[in-house]
Amino acid sequence: MAVPTLERPADHQELPAPGFGERARQFALRVTPSLSAILVGILMMTLIGSLLIMFTAPGALGISDRFYITSSAYSLLLAGAFGGPVNIADTLDKMAPLVLAGFSVAIAFRAGLFNIGAGGQIAIGGTLGVIVGIKFASAPAWVLAPGVLLAGLVGGAIWGGIVGILKAWRGAHEVVTTIMLNFVAYYLSAYLIECTNDCLPGIGSIRVASQPKTMQMGPGAALPLLSHLINQIHPGTFADEGSYLANVGLFIALAGVVVYWFIMKRTTLGYEIRAVGQSQKAARYAGINVRRNITVTMTIAGAFAGVAGAVIVMGPDLLQAINDTTFKTDTTGFDAISVSLLGLNGPIGVLLAGGLFAALTQGAGLMQADSGRLASNAVAALPSSYSVHVELIQFAFQALVLFVIAGQIIPQFRTSIVRLLGALWAGVRSGMARLPPLMLWSLALVDVVAAGAFVGYVVVSLISLQSVVPLDAPVGAIYSVDIDPLFTLLLLFYVAGILILLLTIGMWFIGRRLKQGSSPPLLVEAFPTAETLAATVTQTPLSSEPEAVGDDPSGSMS
Amino acid sequence: MFLSQLFQLFISDNLWHPALQFGALLLLPALGGVISERSGVTNIAMEGMMLTGAFFSAIIVLSTQSVIIAVLAAILTGGIMALVHAFFSIQFKANQIVSGVAINIAALGLTGFLLPLFTNGNGVPALPRPLTLPALYIPGLSQIPFVGSVFLQQNVIFYVAIIILLAMQYLLFHTNIGLRIRSVGEHPQAADTAGINVRLVRYCCVVTSGLLSGLAGAFLALGVAQIFNPDITEGAGFIALAAMIFGKWKPWGTALACLIFGLGEALQNRLSLLPLTGIGIIDTPLHESSLVAMVPYLLTILALVGLVGRATAPAADGIPYEPGGE
Numbered sequence: 058m059a060v061p062t063l064e065r066p067a068d069h070q071e072l073p074a075p076g077f078g079e080r081a082r083q084f085a086l087r088v089t090p091s092l093s094a095i096l097v098g099i100l101m102m103t104l105i106g107s108l109l110i111m112f113t114a115p116g117a118l119g120i121s122d123r124f125y126i127t128s129s130a131y132s133l134l135l136a137g138a139f140g141g142p143v144n145i146a147d148t149l150d151k152m153a154p155l156v157l158a159g160f161s162v163a164i165a166f167r168a169g170l171f172n173i174g175a176g177g178q179i180a181i182g183g184t185l186g187v188i189v190g191i192k193f194a195s196a197p198a199w200v201l202a203p204g205v206l207l208a209g210l211v212g213g214a215i216w217g218g219i220v221g222i223l224k225a226w227r228g229a230h231e232v233v234t235t236i237m238l239n240f241v242a243y244y245l246s247a248y249l250i251e252c253t254n255d256c257l258p259g260i261g262s263i264r265v266a267s268q269p270k271t272m273q274m275g276p277g278a279a280l281p282l283l284s285h286l287i288n289q290i291h292p293g294t295f296a297d298e299g300s301y302l303a304n305v306g307l308f309i310a311l312a313g314v315v316v317y318w319f320i321m322k323r324t325t326l327g328y329e330i331r332a333v334g335q336s337q338k339a340a341r342y343a344g345i346n347v348r349r350n351i352t353v354t355m356t357i358a359g360a361f362a363g364v365a366g367a368v369i370v371m372g373p374d375l376l377q378a379i380n381d382t383t384f385k386t387d388t389t390g391f392d393a394i395s396v397s398l399l400g401l402n403g404p405i406g407v408l409l410a411g412g413l414f415a416a417l418t419q420g421a422g423l424m425q426a427d428s429g430r431l432a433s434n435a436v437a438a439l440p441s442s443y444s445v446h447v448e449l450i451q452f453a454f455q456a457l458v459l460f461v462i463a464g465q466i467i468p469q470f471r472t473s474i475v476r477l478l479g480a481l482w483a484g485v486r487s488g489m490a491r492l493p494p495l496m497l498w499s500l501a502l503v504d505v506v507a508a509g510a511f512v513g514y515v516v517v518s519l520i521s522l523q524s525v526v527p528l529d530a531p532v533g534a535i536y537s538v539d540i541d542p543l544f545t546l547l548l549l550f551y552v553a554g555i556l557i558l559l560l561t562i563g564m565w566f567i568g569r570r571l572k573q574g575s576s577p578p579l580l581v582e583a584f585p586t587a588e589t590l591a592a593t594v595t596q597t598p599l600s601s602e603p604e605a606v607g608d609d610p611s612g613s614m615s
Numbered sequence: 616m617f618l619s620q621l622f623q624l625f626i627s628d629n630l631w632h633p634a635l636q637f638g639a640l641l642l643l644p645a646l647g648g649v650i651s652e653r654s655g656v657t658n659i660a661m662e663g664m665m666l667t668g669a670f671f672s673a674i675i676v677l678s679t680q681s682v683i684i685a686v687l688a689a690i691l692t693g694g695i696m697a698l699v700h701a702f703f704s705i706q707f708k709a710n711q712i713v714s715g716v717a718i719n720i721a722a723l724g725l726t727g728f729l730l731p732l733f734t735n736g737n738g739v740p741a742l743p744r745p746l747t748l749p750a751l752y753i754p755g756l757s758q759i760p761f762v763g764s765v766f767l768q769q770n771v772i773f774y775v776a777i778i779i780l781l782a783m784q785y786l787l788f789h790t791n792i793g794l795r796i797r798s799v800g801e802h803p804q805a806a807d808t809a810g811i812n813v814r815l816v817r818y819c820c821v822v823t824s825g826l827l828s829g830l831a832g833a834f835l836a837l838g839v840a841q842i843f844n845p846d847i848t849e850g851a852g853f854i855a856l857a858a859m860i861f862g863k864w865k866p867w868g869t870a871l872a873c874l875i876f877g878l879g880e881a882l883q884n885r886l887s888l889l890p891l892t893g894i895g896i897i898d899t900p901l902h903e904s905s906l907v908a909m910v911p912y913l914l915t916i917l918a919l920v921g922l923v924g925r926a927t928a929p930a931a932d933g934i935p936y937e938p939g940g941e
Contacts, residue, residue: 109728113732171712171713171716173716223916223919223920227919227920227921229916229919229920230919232659232712233659233856233857233860233915233919234916234919236659236853236856236857237853237857237912237913237915237916238912238916240850240853240908240909240912241909241912241913241916244905244906244908244909244912245905245909247905248905248906248909251905381905394716394720395720446728446731446732448724448727448728448730448731449728451724451727451728452724452725452727452728455720455721455723455724
């Protein structure tokens, strides 16, 4: 058996330290995949959503009418999400917990663990935060607010840590334990809220319409609204500061981005997490304590979700009190899975995906309320009772997430997505391509055209809506808006989307032909391979775990 | 006083009738999970398959006015969802957990999207009696005081579920087919060498789990709730998953777990109705029902970590089969 030598070959040369240009290029390489993924995501989703609207609009309608209905629905979607300061503030308010919970799922995913338990971790973190917020209600804000956040962090970390311990030492599959712990958390939270007078004296439980509810947290526990802070500096900027819901939670989410990036890229722990995610066996050979690593990862994941829970209860939506069904009906933990998948588990990607998801949820409300009226003004054949339902946009988003999941779970398909995204940013990366240069550059061109069309579409549609619709008008006001000039741009937008679709299929065939070799490592690394995950599925403890067999379709990633 | 009330509750058919009904509702998808995982394909998508089945049974029964067609449609749609799962996880060797999550998301999105579309945004109305699955009264016998009202006045599907339980036990442990299924789930390479078509067996088992989950969906929408709303399943598919693990991937054990979990659910509903004034210990409205509701999930976790008898999954559960591997 040959003993590997550690001697350097004679022609070994030290690599020069990277200069500024090289570092900038590296940064671009890291960020561009996330951006491209989101862009392609928006394109795909718009495409799916518009096709759905076009095909499901009732009545005998011509193609231009159907286009009109679609474009008015999307204009309202945009207006609802970004149309005015109030809408933007609402979007930012919804975004903060989604991003934080998204990191919870993402960091576990990087370690090859599937954290479905963000919902339960949010519930425990939020409940613990509320208890602290009520117990110390008289504390000044600079003590109370961090205290509640810390309580949320600790609660979530414990709830996530349990999963990690059960996984690492007893081999209990984390998907099953997180699903079970979610329900335990919901009921535990409900129990604590229902019995606060008996179990936790001094917290108080009041009943509103026979539904148990906690008392309010101290005023210091409320996250200050951004409008309030701006008014402190420039008095009079916002007349009615209470109606702008964006709050300091946004800064907490941004801090989460930095923390996540720092852990993953700048610490030994992050390196170990990624190593464990790629191959537990290899990580063990490299001297990494896999069990400790799994526990720590799940604890951090729980901490992220717990902070998200604290941000939810401290935010302006719940008025600093929770009832026994608050967390059971809250879907943040579930949506976080989509956010993390769509964001490719990267810091920037999760931030953008969280923003996208929040914008959709926010905008869909206005769309459902007003799209029928807006469209039936111009299209006589459309029944006036028609409206585009919120569920349609949710479905389009879920379809998109399914597409991404399909790309991640089917090895052949994954290669194609990786290749597509890789080709999209290939313009900045020299020497990557085994693809024909013409195809590379045409893809890069499509990327630029699509991005331009999208940005142009947003701007033009907002301007044209702004000119005729006062955006602070009550929902349900009658609009008479003419969006005709948008059609050209819209068409371009759709064509670009369809082109990308076709190219995806083309890439798939090329990917099948090349099989291995040129897939960009940064993207593949974002998700553990199916084989790695399969190896963690077995119920046996790690030490006696059989490594998954079979050839590795993404063997080039190491 | 409290204890005697509790005792009264435990010997009343008001508790046991819903307990058995809910248990049967869990039993169908749980048995589906058993056969799927016995063949080596992890299935956490029973929730989604149930939801799809429930949705299509409600829609079809409204449009065709025929309960039988509606139930068949529910079974079929559950099977189709399972076929997608099978296609991803067997053909493409996808990660079965991710695929299961995807099926659950897809079911949620699909039903949420189609519901306002099919019903003009009004939702499904409460179903009139002729459009529901009837309870089956066995003449004479159903009048026996306790036994009759608990066991012999159940919904049609309850008896179907019992028959399927017996059939599943016989199929898995007393026939050649069962032996093949189990061998594929334990050691697919060996099974392949012995001439068993691993993929075919797995396809059949996963689709069977979908058919059973779809039937459970129809039972839920047409029999138990007699209405459809988007959150009708309320995690029943996940409790079924828990029952399957708690029952250690065996039909009888799973049935026992379903009975326990069904009892827990019925107890939770009944406890909140129990008159508790004058007990002394508790003078606020009873809040222990949340604690009772927690029990199935805690039991499952304990079973998973080996404190209540170690639950060991089939050896090849969740691992895609590679011909010629190992």
